[in-house]
Amino acid sequence: DIQMTQSPSSLSASVGDRVTITCQASQDISNYLNWYQQKPGKAPKLLIYDASNLETGVPSRFSGSGSGTDFTFTISSLQPEDIATYYCQQYDNLSMLTFGGGTKVEIK
Amino acid sequence: EVQLVESGGGLVQPGGSLRLSCAASGFTFSSYSMNWVRQAPGKGLEWVSYISSSSSTIYYADSVKGRFTISRDNAKNSLYLQMNSLRAEDTAVYYCARANSIADGLIQHWGQGTLVTVSS
Numbered sequence: 001d002i003q004m005t006q007s008p009s010s011l012s013a014s015v016g017d018r019v020t021i022t023c024q025a026s027q028d029i030s031n032y033l034n035w036y037q038q039k040p041g042k043a044p045k046l047l048i049y050d051a052s053n054l055e056t057g058v059p060s061r062f063s064g065s066g067s068g069t070d071f072t073f074t075i076s077s078l079q080p081e082d083i084a085t086y087y088c089q090q091y092d093n094l095s096m097l098t099f100g101g102g103t104k105v106e107i108k
Numbered sequence: 109e110v111q112l113v114e115s116g117g118g119l120v121q122p123g124g125s126l127r128l129s130c131a132a133s134g135f136t137f138s139s140y141s142m143n144w145v146r147q148a149p150g151k152g153l154e155w156v157s158y159i160s161s162s163s164s165t166i167y168y169a170d171s172v173k174g175r176f177t178i179s180r181d182n183a184k185n186s187l188y189l190q191m192n193s194l195r196a197e198d199t200a201v202y203y204c205a206r207a208n209s210i211a212d213g214l215i216q217h218w219g220q221g222t223l224v225t226v227s228s
Contacts, residue, residue, distance in 0.1 A: 001170075032211075032213065034214060034215070036153075036215075038153075042220075043203055043218035043219065043220055043221055044153065044203075044215075044218055045218070046214075046215065046216055046217075049208070049211075049214050049216075050211075050214075055216075087152065087153055089153075089215070090213075091211065091212075091213020091214060092213075094158065094167070094212055094213045095158075095167040096155070096167070096169070096170075097143070097155040097158070097213055097215075098155065099152060099153040099154070099155065100152075101152050102152045102153070
């Protein structure tokens with residue numbers, strides 16, 4: 001199985017801050033990496049697909065980068081509505097999709 | 109607009125069975141692969157099962173293999189998850205999730221989820 005290690009597990013930042021989350025795969029997954037946002041009590045929402053592509057309708061302050069085993073998700077200027085838990089997910093191995101452990105983002 | 113509506117969740121005793129359903133609308137259901145993903149209370153996301161558009165390819169997480177069965181009825185625009193031999197650790201919100209048209213592992217749309225509680 002491909003393990004996805006996401007860090008940090010939680011962070012607190014001020015409105016306007018730049019926020020960065022990392023995700024490391026246990027083996028090379030090329031760019032088969034997605035990022036999801038989940039607000040409390042809601043279903044996850046796709047933000048970034050194939051490591052760096054912004055899903056339609058998602059604000060441009062969200063971005064992703066990386067390939068192989070190391071990936072980064074960035075919020076360029078944190079907004080109050082960005083309070084959520086963020087997950088990475090690999091789909092290099094379709095027979096066993098795996099998610100990172102999640103990063104809970106809070107406002108300081 | 110893509111809509112995925114899960115149903116069938118509830119309270120069940122350990123060892124019991126439950127069948128989840130997902131009603132799809134707003135897209136050509138028969139053209140898309142589908143997944144079930146679950147989330148235990150206060151925990152992260154866990155992929156459960158995948159089924160291709162024609163049901164020709166099916167995958168399960170090791171944690172549910174041999175106990176859960178995924179199926180679909182393209183004529184009824186519906187996805188199912190038959191869950192047998194349920195355990196306390198199967199307690200979770202279960203999400204029906206649609207893949208991208210090109211990339212089967214790219215989960216693009218999610219339902220709102222249905223809660224399954226396994227407890228005596």
